Amino acid sequence: MTPATPPEHIGTLNENPLHAGLKAWCARPGDQVExxxxxxxxxxxxxxxxxxxxxxSFYAIRDKLRALASEHPVRLVHPVPADxxxxxxxxxxxxxxxxxxxxxxxxxxxxFDELVSCPMLPARAGFSLHVVLTEEEEVRRREExxxxxxxxxxxxxxxxxxxxxxxxxxxxxxxxxxxPQGLPDPFTTADLSEAASIRRRLAQRMAYCLREMGAVxxxxxxxxxxxxxxxxx
Numbered sequence: 001m002t003p004a005t006p007p008e009h010i011g012t013l014n015e016n017p018l019h020a021g022l023k024a025w026c027a028r029p030g031d032q033v034e035x036x037x038x039x040x041x042x043x044x045x046x047x048x049x050x051x052x053x054x055x056x057s058f059y060a061i062r063d064k065l066r067a068l069a070s071e072h073p074v075r076l077v078h079p080v081p082a083d084x085x086x087x088x089x090x091x092x093x094x095x096x097x098x099x100x101x102x103x104x105x106x107x108x109x110x111x112f113d114e115l116v117s118c119p120m121l122p123a124r125a126g127f128s129l130h131v132v133l134t135e136e137e138e139v140r141r142r143e144e145x146x147x148x149x150x151x152x153x154x155x156x157x158x159x160x161x162x163x164x165x166x167x168x169x170x171x172x173x174x175x176x177x178x179x180p181q182g183l184p185d186p187f188t189t190a191d192l193s194e195a196a197s198i199r200r201r202l203a204q205r206m207a208y209c210l211r212e213m214g215a216v217x218x219x220x221x222x223x224x225x226x227x228x229x230x231x232x233x
Contacts, residue, residue: 018079021160022053022132026077038071040064053077055158059117066121073126078114080106082133082164088153089141099137108133108167109178109198112206119212128170135162172215176230178206179216186219186227 015023023043027033032045044051050072054061058078068074084102089095108131121127140153169175180195187195193203207228210216219227 016055016157018055018136018158018160019053022055022077022079022134025132025160025163026051026053026130038068040068042068049073049075051075051077055079057117058114062118062121065118065127069121069124069127073128075128075130076121077130077132078111079132079134079136079160080108080110081136081138082106083135085135085137085161087137087139089139089156091142102138106133107198109196109202109206112202112209115209116205119209122169122172122175122209122213122215128168131167131169132163133165133167134160135164137161172210172213172232175210175213176215176232179210179230186229188222188225188227190225192228 023033026044028046030046031051033043035042035045037045037050042050043053050068052061052065052068052074054076055078058065058076065074065076081102082105084104084106086098086100086102087096088098090097111129111131115121115129122129137159139156139159141156142152143154144152146152146154169178179192183195184191189200189203189207192198192207193200196203196206198206207216207226211218211228214232216228217231219229221227
């Protein structure tokens, strides 16, 4: 699914390429864009629904989401790179020094890394989360003294190349359905980590979010580990 060409009325001033590409992919005829609502500027307004595209941290906009969701149906659109190309710019920013595919492949479960900052939002009536699995380019430029973990390579921008799949989560039960098959009930975060083939930290965040939104319940402890059950809290 290749992203659509942005309608002429979609502004791109001070807008990063990934955000602009996703907004264009989301937009439908008749949508309004960059609309002031209750003191905030909303990316897309579709009838009664407010659609906000967030490519980075949910924490940065959690107050905005909470305020808008208290009065309106809100859909949050967030990309997860299923495939990523790492592009290193040549010295001086002229041309490309290297372009290679990242060995990392994201899944819809990665959204819990961000949702942990506002885990109760999915429990609100009218709130939905649209996870978009993308193919992206991540463009980097070398800057001495910065980004020491990447040996000075600073991320300049992200670009949307394609949309591979998308998952719409409209209520807590949809989030619970992301739990992997074969997971015991009750389960620990270690069980979840193994069954879903994800990092233990991500499994902990997933279990926390599901519990906070009421999609799963607590079922005591096994040693020092909490037990969770698929039965809603």
